[in-house]
Amino acid sequence: MIFYKARRRLRKWLMDNYWFYKTIILKRFESVPKNQKKVFIEIDHITLNRYLYNFIKFFTLNNYTVYIPKNKRVISVLNQKKGEFVYGSWILKERVRIGEPENADLVIGKNQLSNNYFRGKVGNSYHVPMSEYPGIYRHGFFNEVESIQLKRKRSIFMSGNIDAAFYNNISKAGFFEIPSRSQVADFLKKKPYSLEFNNLLELKSFINEEADYKVVLVDTSKQFRIPLKELKNILQKFNFYLALPGILIPQSHNLIEAMSVGCIPVIHRTYAELMFPPLKNMETALVYDSWSELDEIILYSFNLEKSILNSLRENVLEYFSKYLSPGAVVKKIEENDFSTIYIQAEEESLTLLKKDISE
Incomplete structure (x- = not known):
């Protein structure tokens, strides 16, 4: 020995x-x-x-x-x-x-x-x-963004790993009062506004079509991955981004990537309050605190006045520039x-x- x-x-x-x-x-x-x-x-x-x-x-x-x-x-x-x-x-x-x-x-x-x-x-x-x-930083893909799009889908988008084997751990750990990524996905998949795609081509077709007012979840562990080089140009086709927690902590890189191109976060209160400074409801995000509030805020977002929508996007871009950019x-x-x-x-x-x- x-x-x-x-x-x-x-x-x-x-x-x-x-x-x-x-x-x-x-x-x-x-x-x-x-x-x-x-x-x-x-x-x-x-x-x-x-x-x-x-x-x-x-x-x-x-x-x-x-x-x-x-x-x-x-x-x-x-x-x-x-x-x-x-x-x-x-x-x-x-x-x-x-x-x-x-x-x-x-x-x-x-x-x-x-x-x-x-x-x-x-x-x-x-x-x-x-x-x-x-x-994204290493390969300079933050420079791959086309000019910030103003014409976007009203739909709410999220792309990331949603494998329950990993993305339920945050709820089990008990440090944060927030539903796990997997739990939120399971809740939304039962809703009539939920929409999934099998590949990137189907997603791009949806973006270019008139169909709208959906919650689009791309589970990269089961469906497909968006190439890093294309990610931000896909993100900025949507007005909203569903900010879901990471494996062990609420914060995740997905949200920051979305905010960098002006996507408005739909985010749980616990997550919003852990940002520095905190994201505020109807200023820099749409914040919910329960399952019923999440459902309500999604339906509300579909019919948000254009002037409010534009104001929220401007606030998000300003927040990113002031606090999150390198x-x-x-x-x-x-x-x-x-x-x-x-x-x-x-x-x-x-x-x-x-x-x-x-x-």
Whole structure:
């Protein structure tokens, strides 16, 4: 047993050193664009996940070269590419350098970063908002959007994984008072306004036809996936987006993608209140709090006055630009010396929430 543990430690030490020195050498051959600002982000003690990738990507999208600590463990983890680790590995594909730079324009220290995302706003703190799917930022698909469409379907749209094997967990966990994605889908499928398609061609045909006033759910686990490159141009054909919770937490990237093109969220109160700042009924969303309210708000949305519809869309686009866009996040950090910057980490964030509750 002792020999086995020693062998495992040796193997880990060797792999950590291999990935560390390989990365250091490769990064030395990468050119750094001139006139770039420098930000040093100490990521030693937070979860290396998709949300951290997006956070770092926001800076590279806004004329920064990002520097991260010369930490063997961190560099080794960032070289793993299985499962959720793949998003962390994308960090090294960005304009990222290893080690602390001289004369950094901005420093985000390890004492500032926290995954305790569900702690209420404490003092001078900032919750980095939920962001879009990482692949959208990585491949630049946020630039693939045609001019924002004003002529849209009155129908409510949602595309995402609705597999009950995963998307009932939020209800079982008991942290949030919100029906699961699967529960909402099951409720809506029984309604006369529910509509499903077998493939992307059928969906596009519906978009181009006169038929309307439906709730369109695309279950990507059973039906079809919309290619990332086409997603936003599909989204902006609809006035409304049904914001359903994620696996363990209410927030999900689907909502942010929809808001980026002016879709008005149809959203549960719990979810709306967890946005920073909260989404407000009849200002930046249509908010419901019960099954009967969801049904009522859907029927109401079908007959909403055009002037109110346009006002809501303008508010949503303004909200996205002011709070959710990469530029808005970077500007917020540049202009404020936050004592704590909270970054989402799902399971780790829930573990920290549970710890806070028990204390």
